[in-house]
Amino acid sequence: MGTPGGRLASRGVRIGSTALGCAQLGNLYGQISDGAATDIVEAAWGRGIRYFDTAPHYGLGLSERRLGDALAGRPRDEFVISTKVGRILEENPNFAGERDSGGFDVPARLVRRWDFSAAGVRRSIESSLQRLKLDRLDLVLLHDPQEHLADPGQAMREAYPALAQLRAEGVIGAIGVGTKSSSSLLRFVKETEIDAVMSAGRYTLVNQDALVELLPACVERSIDVVNAGVFNSGILASARPAQGSVFDYGAADEALVRRVNSIADACDDFETTVPRIALQFAASHPAIRTVIFGADGAAQVDANMDLIESPPAPPALWRRLVERGLISESAVHELIG
Numbered sequence: 001m002g003t004p005g006g007r008l009a010s011r012g013v014r015i016g017s018t019a020l021g022c023a024q025l026g027n028l029y030g031q032i033s034d035g036a037a038t039d040i041v042e043a044a045w046g047r048g049i050r051y052f053d054t055a056p057h058y059g060l061g062l063s064e065r066r067l068g069d070a071l072a073g074r075p076r077d078e079f080v081i082s083t084k085v086g087r088i089l090e091e092n093p094n095f096a097g098e099r100d101s102g103g104f105d106v107p108a109r110l111v112r113r114w115d116f117s118a119a120g121v122r123r124s125i126e127s128s129l130q131r132l133k134l135d136r137l138d139l140v141l142l143h144d145p146q147e148h149l150a151d152p153g154q155a156m157r158e159a160y161p162a163l164a165q166l167r168a169e170g171v172i173g174a175i176g177v178g179t180k181s182s183s184s185l186l187r188f189v190k191e192t193e194i195d196a197v198m199s200a201g202r203y204t205l206v207n208q209d210a211l212v213e214l215l216p217a218c219v220e221r222s223i224d225v226v227n228a229g230v231f232n233s234g235i236l237a238s239a240r241p242a243q244g245s246v247f248d249y250g251a252a253d254e255a256l257v258r259r260v261n262s263i264a265d266a267c268d269d270f271e272t273t274v275p276r277i278a279l280q281f282a283a284s285h286p287a288i289r290t291v292i293f294g295a296d297g298a299a300q301v302d303a304n305m306d307l308i309e310s311p312p313a314p315p316a317l318w319r320r321l322v323e324r325g326l327i328s329e330s331a332v333h334e335l336i337g
Helices: 034-046 062-071 118-132 154-169 182-191 214-221 254-269 274-282 298-309 315-323
Strands: 018-021 051-053 080-085 087-091 110-114 137-143 172-179 196-200 224-228 288-293
Touching: 018 034, 018 298, 034 062, 034 298, 062 080, 062 118, 080 118, 087 118, 118 137, 118 154, 137 154, 137 196, 154 172, 154 182, 172 182, 172 224, 182 196, 182 214, 196 214, 214 224, 254 274, 254 315, 274 288, 274 298
Parallel strands: 018 051, 018 288, 051 080, 080 137, 137 172, 172 196, 196 224, 224 288
Antiparallel strands: 087 110
């Protein structure tokens, strides 16, 4: 994993090597109680995690509210929060009891509206601060800027300068971009003075898109990489992919399921598991500052941390995966030694 001294550290933002992704606190794919959400955050805190990532998008603000409640009373200087801008939440004038259609099991009392304008950025940050019960944010990320199809250039043209100004004013500590598009992240790395990128599912056991250009560019420019989506929506989260496994928020195709099963066969030979080496791989590139994982309960926090803290898989396993054509040698260079 990357060594200390990247741009985040220069801004006084120290994120640590492991972070909790808080989409589940917004009822991602299913409901959890307020108490269960608090238990997740407390379990992460108990395992030494001090970096928590959220967004207004997650549960139409529910994730931010629950995270703020769970961290209330904790010393502010002991934790780091990142949230995102680009989707404004507004009242749904046509609400009639329906549920959110964005993957979160919450009432659709609010609706999301794309807005990367300077005014929209400030409005979004003010609302996030209220939900989180904070007076400052450590890291703010432009969220999926390439998906604002009506004006894909607005994030670069308006939102980035607005964030840079807020960073200069001290309202936020650092700025970055978070998305699953390596090309979008690369553009901001090359054309702006961002401090970090959050790459979602693009440096994993089965997808190394970020390795081609993005990660080398981040090393060159000392930009910190937060590696999210390291289980690719679930296909790498169990010892073997189950029937109907999900990959990148959709159904995994048969070829990919066979590939992951072949990786699992090699893991069996070395008495390890796919989730364990998925987490180990996700942290292996020098550009990567931290790895984010989510959890739907306190037990899953502990399970993931146990994997992260377990002894590394032997170099022979990585060589086996290379020999069988399951991963490229360049991807596992740091792990083979």
